[in-house]
Amino acid sequence: MGSYVDVILCAVVPMDACHVLLGRPWQFDRNVVHHSRSNEYELVDKGKKLVFKPMAPSAIRSMSTKCEKASSMFMFASEREVDEAIEVGGCVYLMVVTEVPSVGVENDQLAALLKKFKDVFPDDLPTGLRLIRGIEHQIDLIPGASLPNKAAYRCNPMETKELQRQIEKLMDIGYVRESLSSCAVPTLLVPKKDGT
Template sequence: MHEGKKITLAPLTPSQVQEDQERLRKNTEKVRGKKMNVYGSSKEIRKCLSSQQFVLILLFKDHCLLSETHCNLPASISSLLQEFEDVFPDETPKGLPPLRGIEHQIDFIPGASIPNRPAYRNNPEETKELQRQVTELLDKGYIRESLSPCAVSVLLVPKKDGSWRMCVDCRAVNQITIKYRHPIPRLDDMLDELILEGSG
């Protein structure tokens, strides 16, 4: 609901996706070679706010510095972040999202052999960390025991803060997966399109 009107968002048709990608490609070619900056300074943001125009702001916030971040922002932005603070909880809800009528599936190339890769060798510390992360994901309901005949390897990658990130090596599965006819637009392309529409 927006301003008393019910608005239903529907996905684009395949032809609309193709037209949108073609328009995006042409727009990207126009600005190629020009220096583009997707970041706005505080001066630019204040100028936009004072112009009484509709403004969309993408703000990266660090949970540890949330209070400090609010102090450095204009009062209107700080109040907006506080008003919708429940939209960005520190912990995501447990369990998988509800079924919405569209079931995701990965289609393999007909006749392709199912890959079964051996597990990566881990030391006892890494094995314990893997077990901890898998147990945590199972308890939260984000994952469940796989019944697939396909096996892929998992490895741990160290993060800057000293903790471990679990990565699933799906390269073997990707090689036998039927690619989408209409690929998802890249984030860089969508940002370029947003900048072009905003300046046009």
């Protein structure tokens, strides 16, 4: 930026507001002072005081319209730039783009992998609860302490009927069983995208 040169480890995220966001780690490492009223950053680099000022709104607007017009603008390094980065020992990331097979065409490697681990991807889920293993988790209650007994969430008749249907289905296949505990967990129904 101007005469200021720095190397910063960046997290790459899509942003519309700016190209680079210099956050708290950079400010702390460079002993930067942020003037919030003027939105300026002040630091000393090689004994010289530098002040970073924000761009004017008109400059930002003109820059964004130029970017919209330049639809062929790519942010990829050229072969020469990659060679130079490798020569100086820089970190280079390679992105390989391959054609995705169309829907219905089965990938041989994927089919072989699914066949190899068929027991992990069964067609139907097993019924009943899993076998009791060595480590069991429990919530230890304080003897004699009163439980927070609050009213359940209100459900309309349709939600109540659907909740009862799903609980009966889960009980039939053995995923849940009736509890005699005085504790309960509220259940909420969330509609799917198709409206069910």
